[in-house]
Amino acid sequence: MRTFLFLLEKEFKQILRNRIILAMIIALPTIQLAILPHAATYEIRHINLAVVDADHSTLSAELTAKLNASRYFNLVSDGTSYEDALELVEDGKAHLILEIPPHFEKDLRLASKAGLMIAVDAVDGTMGSIGSSYLNQILQSFTAGLVARGEIAYPEAAGPQARIQVIPQYRYNTQLDYKTYMVPGILVMLLTLVGGILAALNIVSEKEQGTLEQINVSPVPKQSYLLAKVIPFWIIGLLTLAIGLLIARFLYGIVPAGSLLTLYTFAAVYVVAFTGFGLLISVAAKTQQQSMFIAFFFLLIFFLMGGLFTPISSMPYWAQVITWFNPTAYLIDVVRLIVMKGSGFADLVPQFFCILGFAVVFNVWAIFGYDKTA
């Protein structure tokens, strides 16, 4: 026990003397949380829209004004020809073209039916598809408004479904604010980086310095040596999470809806899993360069396939199967549920056992993989 405490003391001394690591532990959560949620937003605004109005009627003017008033669109031109608008798209100045044909108002009033053409620049696919669906919504509400005011007759052909109005109600994130969605994910990323990368580099650096050999010729059991390596990163990881939560609160006003205890229980097990993962890399690699590269390879996969940026449910089935083996995916899910939805531990038992499983597997594997006699 005395040896173990001494091993632990030595690890802490070394970490505390490493100024860059110390600075990173504070800077990492602060900078990532201050910058990334803004950058990783899916809300698409300021779509440049070129309106080609060939009708020049009161109705076409009303439609143009309605589009202009929307916060989604910037009107970059109106009234010119389709060719002029296309030129704007080619120059990258417009993303969408709405062409209002001649006789638009007349057709609509007399036949309750008029054509509009939407052309979409699909180079940026997300912006194109989301932009055209926004445009469709506005057009529908425009025609619905006209019907309501009795200005045009209800189109018979449209059938009953046109009368059904859908009013979505967004639960747990009423404003559909992407920051509320991103911040929990970034907290998980922080935990993973601290646990995974720092631990992965640690034993390898002792290998490179040759100090590991000195430990190996001593009677110290490998379990206590590895445990003394895990505990400091575990504490640092949980500290980083605390800093992260404070920043989330003061910068974005995000206060976890669920209990902090549940959140910390999960984080604690998760960091154990990831330090175990880091140790495993560290045992396998011969140099810091190797371990860094292996760690990056896995972390990228863990993040991109963990639902941090894109929902797992929209991935192809085979990719979803891969995410079952991704501990990060479980924690991102759990942290979002706790922070946004206020889920309690009872709701999260399956995820808990999955993360616990990873913690056991990685650490046991690391202990067996680390052989004092080569």
Next chain:
Amino acid sequence: MPSSIAIHQISKHFAVGKTGRVQALHPLSLDIEEGEIFGLLGPDGAGKTTLFRILTTLLLPDGGTATVGGYDIRKDLKKIRESVGYMPGRFSLYQDLSVEENLRFFATLFNTTLEAHYDFIKDIYTHIEPFKKRKAGNLSGGMKQKLALCCALIHKPRILFLDEPTTGVDPVSRKEFWDMLKRLRADGMTILASTPYMDEAELCDRIGLIQNGRFIGCNTPEQLRAEFTVPLRAVRATEMSRLLRDLRDYRYCRSCYAFGEFHHISLNPGFSDEDLAGYLQRLHFSQLEIHPLAPTIEDCFMALMQKGGADA
């Protein structure tokens, strides 16, 4: 005297690439007595470090048996680790911990304290004690060596393994270092040290010459020199590099190497001093100096290595 280290037919190979194979140690046997300083001499890649790693339980041999302090290297790993001190060739202490912290750390690893064995390492530790608050990474080469020795000795081992302990250390520190080893031997410690310096080899009780994983000679320095019966001459002149070439072309030349200011030439039967002097005078060497020479360990080593090379 009981043997402190008993090696019997130990062998080890390493795989190189997919199909390649290097025999680092051919079946090798050796007995080292208690309280003996045994020097292991050999060129780089001869297998010295491999042997050290096997004896300190860092590596398992392919075949053969060995005991260290009476403990089997395969079965009693823990016992061996408790009773030996190992100082690897490369400085491998924590550079970011201070001198004192390193010592205390290694003391704790072996379940002891700096205070408990302070007297044992005092002689060496007093050299570095003034710098005990300094980080190990900021010490000079000689100081690092002394610290490493202190760390290897902190648990009062019965057997000490030193893998090239003085490589890269200045001559004064090297001398001090060997004086310390002599004092440790006086306390009954067994020391196995490898060294590339021939002058250090003379300080050992016995030396083993190792080449390509085989012992090519193993004896006391005196005996090794006594076994060297071939006539040996030291030769000097102006134009030393031409002299070396011409000496090697001399018809009775067995081998010739540059040894500092002189070339050492060992000679085959039929040679006479007059014949050699005449040969060199005909080649117009000026300020020629030839005198008989008592063999050094290096001469023995060179001769044995050449023989080993011819046998292989």
